[in-house]
Amino acid sequence: MNPLTLSLVLMMMILGTLLVMTSSHWFMIWVGFEMNMLAIIPLLTKEHNPRSTEAATKYFLTQATASMLLLVAAIMNLLYSGHWTTMKLINPIASASMTMALTMKLGLAPFHLWVPEVTQGIPLMSGLILLTWQKLAPLSVLYMIMPSTNTNLLMIMSLASIAIGGWGGLNQTQLRKIMAYSSIAHMGWMISILTYNPTMTLLNLYLYIPMTATTFMLLMMNLTTTMNSLSLVSNKSPLITIIILTMMLSLGGLPPLTGFLPKWLIVQEMMKNSNILLPTIMTLLALLSLYFYTRIMYTTSLTMFPTTNNMKAKWQFKTPKKTTHLSPMIIISTLILPLSPIMTILD
Structure with missing residues (x-):
């Protein structure tokens, strides 16, 4: 263009x-x-x-x-x-x-x-914009009209989104579809807390955008769109493979990574409002998303023969793309959990 x-x-x-x-x-x-x-x-x-x-x-x-x-x-x-x-x-x-x-x-x-x-x-670049920037405008309007919305309707939609976001990604091998179902599940978490504490929705959005953007940047750097091509990256750059899998687990909400922080605070806020059943169901449904992220980690790293095979591996050329911006993004997307006491005090 x-x-x-x-x-x-x-x-x-x-x-x-x-x-x-x-x-x-x-x-x-x-x-x-x-x-x-x-x-x-x-x-x-x-x-x-x-x-x-x-x-x-x-x-x-x-x-x-x-x-x-x-x-x-x-x-x-x-x-x-x-x-x-x-x-x-x-x-x-x-x-x-x-x-x-x-x-x-x-x-x-x-x-x-x-x-x-x-x-x-x-x-991949268009997918990055679609799953991050395009969420800002609708969420801002929902934030403004939150007192006038139907709480039960939003709760039903949020639960259905978390469930479908987990179930839909179970049998996927295309990384872009996996990221799409992850986005659906994360939107469900954001909307579920909107009626209780809108500030928590913004916090979830602030953490979701850098995690998703970093994952897409890593995929764009290696030009990987499927799980098969992701498994070949380990021969070319093992460190990038480890970072990608860490980002996947952070998106799934596994402690002690950044993705665990919004889920933890949302469940805690719902418990403060005497709502026990809903966060229990949401936590159980979140295990589905964590499962297909763990499946990616298993199929791309733990099933690879631990030697360099030139018939399978990509040529080990140095990437011409600059990666200086990835370092702070990776840190934000994986190591923010120690700041949770500050966020709890501010809340």
Whole structure:
């Protein structure tokens, strides 16, 4: 893609997201969502092949449907209350429609089917943007309308997302689909605590974005998209393989890595609110995600013959890509757990 065109598309995507996050007018929020959606389509079709075109079409249809539902809910609330402000979502039907539109944009269950299909058909860089940056705008709107949302509806969606995010990734061999199902499960954890403590949702988002971004950067550095190609990286660069597997376990929430921190604080916050059954079910469902991450670690590291075989291994050339930015990202994504007492005090 032309650098000028790429910079224009990225600027439009960032502008659309910032417009959504800073607006208190439903029409401007809808305009921001439309700008963001139309700007990311060229990034999804950066590689001109039928799979990327199909993925971009699925993404466009899903997001257009969600935007239409959002605008209908905003107009319904306008007719009921007489204003466009986001702080007073009075009509319960408009509130439920708005919640479904935003969860469809986030990829929560039962509107999750587009996430793995779109992520699988696009390049790794586009998948990184789709699973990190594209979550900011819908979550910011959900954060604003949180007092007006239906708590039971959000809880059902969050539990279904955690379950589907774990079950869906069990039999996958494509790393992009695994990351997509991981995103669905993480979104379920964020939404589950939204009604109890919205600040905890932001903390989970702040930790999810660097973990997912670091994992995608490591995959892009080695050009690995499947478990078979990941298993060959150990001959070329064993240290990178260990870091990738550590990142996978951190995404799964295994202590003492960073991914355990948001799950621990969310369960603790729910226990403070006398809710014991829900965090118990969520913790048990999180074991599914941890299982398929552990399966990746087993199949890529523990089943490899411990010698360099030139018939299987990639040529051991030095990578021309700069990796200076990866060091702080890896530290943030794996070693933040000792800061948990500070976060608990601040909370």
